[in-house]
Amino acid sequence: MPPKVLVVDDEANILKTMGICFEAIGFQSRLLSKPQEVLEALQQEQFDLAFVDLKMGPMDGLEILAEIKRHSPETTVVIITAHGSIDSAIETIKKGAYHYLQKPFDYKELQIFAQKAWEHHELTREVRELRQQVAAARGSDEFLTRNREMLEMLELAGRVAESSISVLIEGESGTGKELVAQLIYQKSPRAGRPFVKINCAALPENLLESELFGHVKGAFTGAVKDRQGRFAMADGGTIFLDEIAELSPTIQAKLLRVLQSKEFERVGESKTTQVDVRVIAATNKNLDEALKEGTFREDLFYRLNTMRLKLLPLRERPEDIPLLIQHFLRKFSPETVIEISPEAAQALRAYRWSGNVRELENVIERAVLLAHNHLVTLDHLPEEVRSTLEKPQSALSLEEMEKLHIKRVLQHARDYDEAAQILGIDPATLWRKRKKYGL
Structure with missing residues (x-):
């Protein structure tokens, strides 16, 4: 729909000229020469923009501004003022006006000003909607996305959650694989039972085997007492194995046995332990390539690959960047509303985010810490993010x-x-x- 503009001015010629100007750029305008008719107009329809003359009678621009803010707070108001009334116009900005336009102005100047006001209005509306979405999701561990492909993936994850089949989650580092695993667990019949997480790349093979399956006293140097492994801890619940592609062939074989027979032995013990555990695995590597290279067992892959979920990198879902920015602004400044300048927002959208959501989170945390007057500007962003807006310079060595x-x-x-x-x-x-x- 085209923008709807309310114009209030007691000078008929100016009113008519502004109406023609707005129509030329595709804006719908309603022209009022009597300020007292504003309230009735606001009750009849919703306006995106309002251009209001400051000096009128019997109601002046300040009174009209107050009425608009009371009855239509989302309308962006521009005050029209003569040169001698600049101080009063600045006062209206303090009371909620977007800006002021000084008389006399020409046709083109008014059009440019109106388009900038409309861009501001749309940006404000988008931020307001994003904050509402973030507030609705707050505390729910919801995966924030607007991307159609990601929404379809989440819907599939919700359906899979109701079963006990193994799930393989693929995606680059920082895309939210652990969060998806958590969501599957929370929506499953096993919710409320143990949810055990382990990063398979964080420990060397000998320690990882003990960490996963446990050990008995004396099984190796330093094993001074029996220890329960993660699979035993997760009995009846769910285990999340992150970076599964890093498992050694020995541990891959033991994991395959758990998936097939739901049993294992602790390190240094011959007694078999039975477990009932759902396995959710994740990787940031291409397991198809690992199969070709022989670094990952084919039979284990097919056991894990009962359901395969693919997470897109952030650069392939740019529509999520504004939503995530608002989420992290609220996360790192829960008591104070932090705004973001248009230039900073543009740089954040243009950046490639090789570290995905995790990198964006770190950048916003840093920016909130550096921000003055509750505003994140381009200067508060790292150099590599700012450089996305830089134009080529011929003077570079x-x-x-x-x-x-x-x-x-x-x-x-x-x-x-x-x-x-x-x-x-x-x-x-x-x-x-x-x-x-x-x-």
């Missing part, structure tokens, strides 16, 4: 150009190997250049 190019390739590439391939250099050379430029 060859080294500076190389650094800038490598930085941008690193933002786009999945990993350092792909970055080296794009740059046409070997990984060792890329490592030296990253060290040289501090990238």
Whole structure:
């Protein structure tokens, strides 16, 4: 729908001219020469913008502003003022007006001003809606997304939750795999029973085997007492195995047995333990490639791959960035509303987010800490985020150009190997250049 504009001015010629001007840029306008008719107009329809003359009778612009704010608080108000009334116009901004437009103004100036006011109005509306969505999801561990493909994935995850089948979640680091696993658990019949998490890449093989399956006293140096493993802790509930592609062949074999027979032995023990555990696994690597390379067991893959959920990287769902920004602003400033400047918002949307949602969260946490006057500006963002808005500069040296190019390739590439391939250099050379430029 085209923007709807209310124009209030007791000078008929100005009123008519403004109406023609707005129609020329596709705005619908309602023209009022009598200020006392404003309340009736507000009760009849909703306006996006209002242009109100400051000096009128029997009601002046300040009184009209108060009426609009009372009856239509979401309307963006612009005050029209003569040169001698600038101080009064500034006072209206303090009372809720968006800006003021000084007489005399020409046709083109009014159109540009109206379009900027409309952009501000739309941005304000979007932020308001995002805050409402964030508030509705707050405390629920909800996966925040507007992306159609991600919403379909979440719907599938909800249906899968009702069963006890194994689930494999794939996605780059920082995309929210653990959160999806948590959601599946919370919606499953096993909710309320144990939910045990372990990062398979965080421990060496000998310690990981003990961590997963437990050990008995004396099983190895340092095993001074019996210890229960994560699978035993998760009995009756769910276990989340993150970075499953990092498992060694030995532990892969033991995991396959748990999935097939629901049994295992602790390290150093011959007694078999029975468990009833649902397994949710996650990986940031391509398991199809791992199968071809022989680093991941085919039979284990098919056991885990009963249901496969794929999470998109943040760069492939840019519509989620504003929603997540508002979520993190509220998370890191729960008591005070923090705004974000249009330039900062533009830079955050343009950045590639190779670290996905986790990287965005860290950037917003830093920005909230640095923000003054409750406003995040471009200066509060890291240099690599700010640089997305930079235009090419002919004055850069060859080294500076190389650094800038490598930085941008690193933002786009999945990993350092792909970055080296794009740059046409070997990984060792890329490592030296990253060290040289501090990238």
